Amino acid sequence: MRLLLTTLLLFSTFSSFFSQSMEKDSISRKKLTIQKIMQSPKIDGILDEEIWQNAPVAQNFIERNPKNGQKESEDFKTTVKIVYDDTGIYFGATMFDPNPANIQKELTERDDMGNDDLFGITINGYNDHQQALFFVIQASGVQADAKIMSTADDDFSWNAVWYSAVKITENGWTAEVKIPYSELRFPKKDVQTWGINLMRIIQKTNQNLTWNFVDNKKATYLMYDGIVEGIQNIKPPLRLSFTPYVSSYLNHYDGKTTANFNGGMDVKYGINDAFTLDLTLIPDFGQTSFDNSVLNLTPFEQQYEEQRSFFTEGTELFNKGNLFYSRRVGGNPSRYPETSEDERVLNYPAKVKLFNAFKISGRTNKGLGIGFFNGITEKMEAQIVNDQTGAIRNEVVEPWSNYNVLVLDQRFNGNSSVSLVNTNVIREGNFRDANTSGILWDINDKKNIFNYSGSLKGSWVMDNGTKFGTKGEAGFAKNSGKNRYSLNGTFVTKEWDINDLGFSTTTNFANYNAYYGYRILEPTKKFNNIYLNFNVNYLHRLEPYLFTNLIINHNNQFTTKNFRSYGGGFEFTPLGENDIYEPRTDLRYLKVPGYLNTWIWTESDNRKKFQYNLNLDYYAYDEKGRNLINPSLYLRYRFSDKFKAIWQINPTFSNNETGFAGKNSDDIFIGRRQRNTYENSLTSQYTFNDKMSLSLAFRHYFSDVTYKSFYTLNQDGTLAPTNNFTENLNGTYNSWNVDLRYSWWFAPGSQLTLLYRNAVEDYLGISRMKFKDNFTTLFNEKMVNNISLKLTYYLDYNQAKHVFKKKEL
Missing domain, CATH: 2.60.40.1190 (Immunoglobulin-like)
Structure with missing residues (x-):
């Protein structure tokens, strides 16, 4: 608490200093009394x-x-x-x-x-x-x-x-x-x-x-x-509102039907004219949109977009520095149970339950923004059964946990800021704890032409010892006029780890970027606007030094007088890449041949009833038979002012790519594979009036991978053929989701939502199935069918107070 008060005092002093240094506004401003x-x-x-x-x-x-x-x-x-x-x-x-x-x-x-x-x-x-x-x-x-x-x-x-x-x-x-x-x-x-x-x-x-x-x-x-x-002479009213909810769910899965009923409430309270407290009690996020899951063959975790309204609304301060990934709060358990030879996991919780959460945020009249978030999650246990004795035991896979985020953001000189961000996770018992802190700066000159930005961050993970990592960024940019440019540098140490409350993937690298852009914002004889830019990225492993990649990129975009947009570009890696992540082993790397990537796209006028977007993306590698083709098509048709439908298809064909296959005490195995992916989605919406709508969201994702040959990875990143790897890694992944949603905003801030959800997924150890057989196998899997009804009602204290006074009269 003493540290927090000291920090607040320093930032308050900082705020006063910069508020006194603010220049008079040089921009012409209309006035109305x-x-x-x-x-x-x-x-x-x-x-x-x-x-x-x-x-x-x-x-x-x-x-x-x-x-x-x-x-x-x-x-x-x-x-x-x-x-x-x-x-x-x-x-x-x-x-x-x-x-x-x-x-x-x-x-x-x-x-x-x-x-x-x-x-x-x-x-x-x-x-x-x-x-x-x-x-x-x-x-x-x-x-x-x-x-x-x-x-x-x-x-x-x-x-x-x-x-x-x-x-x-x-x-x-x-x-x-x-x-x-x-x-x-x-x-x-x-x-x-x-x-x-x-x-x-x-x-x-x-x-x-x-x-x-x-x-x-x-x-x-x-x-x-x-x-x-x-x-x-106006007085800000007491800002106090309640949004209670009730919800019910009917679930059918694997021949069993279950039902449950929930209730809770969100509270919003204006602490003063600048700061607001948001509190959620016994939250229910069962009607959030489905995640777009994929077959992930990369070394890294897949990142999902936040869908829960409490974590998306009013979070602009908490997003400073990209240290807070809200899906960690109420996400996956942090451990998987240890089992003996006679045991197997009978029940493992898919998600951790959020008990409650609150956030306080606002900005003083001197430009100091303060944000504080706290969330508490419940203890979760897995069930383990002993197949020999039949005994069942429970093991804690996530204890009671406390998540905190503190942000201090001082704005000054109209369009500049310095920020301090801290995130902290404390778990009960012998589970790991974590802390991350960072200072950020974003400074613009008086004329808002030049920008100086950067950050310095540190991460601490306490788990049978302390692991400390750092990340630093610095950049300079010209952000006005037709000609724009920037220079940026980033370094991340090997021990950098913010994944208890943030999201990070690559570590132990440095990246240097140079950018030049040319833009015409005023209409010419043929175009409404033109954007051209060029980028150069140089990357290397930080410790010990190893060149990893040189990427040269150009892309352009222009919009014609009839509001059709076109674009394209190219990217190439003339020296190839030393991939330090794909081997999944410290200090090892995989040589990837250089590529030339070209793309072209066009988009029609979105004011028309029929709109399309066509994109073709092609990678040609400096290796015989290796390429990647990624076309996509977007079609939207407005049947009327009430009804529209959108269809998107995005196939990807990756030929002769190489990737991690496995390892033992002696060797790292790399496989050469063919991967085909198809993603189809259909969304449509019928809107009855400005308060009532019916919407459909459908997505089918299908990806198969076929391994052709296997290699051992040499110390210099090259590959040597091997016959010592015999595992079958061929596979096919399917994900099917349908959401049919009826929404009615029956009063200000109040909503009734009826949702039907159908979902199924499977993974098979075979590939290149016929399309019909693939669907038959998918629909033979256990399928989730869910119907839910949720009612939220907005209650404003000031309105309720007037109602009660009238009744008393």
Whole structure:
């Protein structure tokens, strides 16, 4: 505790120093002084109340894309009226359009941006260019919201409870919005000055316009907001909300049907104007999307995307430095039980249960961001049976464990930061503990042209001794104008290990990177934009030194006037690679021949009903008969504003690749193999209205591998033929998942979800099966069928308080 208080004091002093050194804003900012109203308007999308007649107007929007800096067309004029009262701030927007029948208004789920015209609002209650809340209302009526950062680490999983409505008119369309103060962050002052920008997207012309001009050539979007003044004598309400849930599951597997019922709650409490406590009690993540599992033949663990809402929302601070991988909390047990010759594992828990978790996060008015996360997982045991005696014993494979993350992030000079990050895992008993700490810096010059970034991190693992590893990064970049470049370096020691609460793979290496990019952001005669870049990477083993690779890369992308995109590029390794990871043995390496990789892709205009994306990726190795072919096809069709379907297929054919096959006390065995992979997915969605939808997600992944010959690995990385390896490593892996989901947002912040899930997977010790036989074998496996119903209901303390007062009267 003393260390934590000392650290906070140092960062507070640091905060004060840099806040005093901040330069006056040199960017031109529009100003609007707004008025207080005594009677709230009805949020119905019709701007007919008297309060809107004389309200201050934000107007004269300026194009951001494609023609950066051009004034808005008179035919597509935008006006936004803004007022406030004791409970929130109101926006009444009018978007003129000479052809209202062609206003794009595709229905989607909440937070999903469709083929829509839209009106957006960014609000920065601290007026510091660091972080803003983003509220979007689409012409279909569907809401979306996010936290956006000056560092571009935007958090679109953040959800707020606010009110909006739209109306298509004979002159265009209108939007009416109320954002309660309980969803905003601002200081306790009698007079408020907020940074605000307003955005409009006209989908049929692909135009993006903003109230305050945003210069695409440098800095970030948040540096270019305008100012709203006139908000006085408002009191931030108590920010306290409860989201209880109930859920039930009906599972059928291996001829057995089971049912269970769950209940729990999420709590959100505003500690003060800047900091929020999020708490989940007895969480239930049974309706999260399925993981895209693959046949993993690499030396490294497969990383999965986080699907649990508690761990995706409001985590922008915790992602600093890439030291926190939230899937570790409630992930796999850390041990597998030891068994004797007569024993076998009867039951092993697939996942560790999360008991509870909370996080505190926010940022002071001096730019100091503080985030603290704590999670506790339950003790998990495996059952082991003795086949001789029939006795069953339990063994702890994961004890009660405590996970912590602390982040201190000081912002200064508008767009720079220094951060301190610490993660810590403490497990009960003789299980391993771990600690990781890092300091990060991201410094921009006053004109936001040059950037200096880097980090220094250390990891400690306590498991029958202490293992200490380090990682360091440093870089310099020019991030504005047509010509951009950067130089970066990274080193990671052999003992670097953050996998108790983070995710890391490669260690004991150094990497040096040089980048040059050329971009044209203003439309030319033929193109709307052009991007070209060149990269050179030099890698070597850190200890002892060994050259590992030299990678030279070029890629390009351009968008035509009709908004079709094209791209391509090449990459080659002229000296080949010394792969230090594939042998799975310290100080050994496998020689991999050099390759030339070329690719080309094209994407059609996403505003059309039919959209496609075609990609062809080809690797040619400097070795006879060795290549890799990876085409992919994406097709999307919008049948109507309510119904769309997407099909993707991604096959991969790897011929004559080499990879680890096994080892004994004397030799490391490498196999030469043929690998074919097919990944098919189909997603579709029917949206009944702006609050109700039915969606389907299907994925079938199939991969087989056939070994042709085996070798022993020589000390110099070359291969020698061998007949001493006789194991059958041929195999076929299948993964099949279907999710059919009905969602109803029946009240603000409240949702009912009905989900049917069907899943099966198998691994067979044979390969090159016929397609029909492969499916027959897969569907003979035990299949999971699951139906679940989950109800969450949002309760705001302030609204509940008013309800109870009315009842008392």
